Amino acid sequence: YGRDHNPNGFTAWLAGAGVKGGTSYGATDEFGFKAQQNIITAHDFHATILHLLGLDHERLTFYHNGIQRRLTDVHGNVIREILE
Numbered sequence: 001y002g003r004d005h006n007p008n009g010f011t012a013w014l015a016g017a018g019v020k021g022g023t024s025y026g027a028t029d030e031f032g033f034k035a036q037q038n039i040i041t042a043h044d045f046h047a048t049i050l051h052l053l054g055l056d057h058e059r060l061t062f063y064h065n066g067i068q069r070r071l072t073d074v075h076g077n078v079i080r081e082i083l084e
Contacts, residue, residue, distance in 0.1 A: 043076030
């Protein structure tokens with residue numbers, strides 16, 4: 001996992017740009033090892049950041065191997081609960 005990074009339960013801090021201040025979203029198990037509640041994916045995180053930048057993640061595509069693809073794949077959703 002690199003330098004002790006834990007992909008099963010991690011923290012990301014967001015500030016400004018329309019993010020609710022003082023908000024905690026999700027929870028891990030009692031050991032802080034694995035996400036248990038409000039689990040998000042990297043696609044969700046990317047969709048949220050793109051939304052905050054004013055971009056529609058569903059329309060933002062790139063050409064790869066002969067087809068148009070989305071950075072957020074088909075699974076990414078904006079995490080509206082953390083937005084103002």
